[in-house]
Amino acid sequence: MLSTIKKMIKGYEEFRKKYVHGENSAMQKLANDGQQAQIMVVACCDSRVDPALILQCDPGDLFVVRNVANIVPPFEKDSGYHGTSAALEFGVCFLKVKHIILLGHSHCGGINALLNPKNIKENDFISKWVSVIDADINEKLTADELAKKALNRSYENCLSFPWIQDRVSNKDLMIHRWFFDIEKGEISGYDKNKQIYSGLTKDSI
Ligand SMILES: [Zn+2]
Known part of the structure; x- marks a missing residue:
């Protein structure tokens, strides 16, 4: 220490x-x-997945929100305390970012908690939070496969926010699904047309 x-x-x-x-x-x-960040990143709290470090960015480059398992919850206007939604609102409506990157990763503890709830029996918040993913986990998915499914759910949830949906429709905002492989130190990006993840290049954004 x-x-x-x-x-x-x-x-x-x-x-x-x-x-x-x-x-x-x-x-x-x-x-x-x-600050005039054009890129917002939704990343996991995981100490191995720091977006600014992985992407070698400088102060002012990235507007970042981090939570357990890099989840975007659905748009819910109720009396709850919606920290991630508040960050999205600030990034999209006030900073007017042009890109949102949903940055998933391998070996995610939050995703593991969703896959193996018994391993994390007594907790006050984690199980409830990751259940937002609401994925069909009856299939025999690996944690990394589920992490990619979770990115799809977060992507859909992004579009449930009216001000995100509007900007995406007007082509003022793009949402990207990226997956960081911790062992390889590699990011792959989701190709919507091919429906696969492939190596990140300058054209990926
Ligand atoms: Zn994680």
């Missing part, structure tokens, strides 16, 4: 050198101009 903390402090110093020092620093510019 101590070594991680030391690493963090060193990283923080490097961050300050790169982005903060000097009169026209990147952070000063971002503070003056405000």
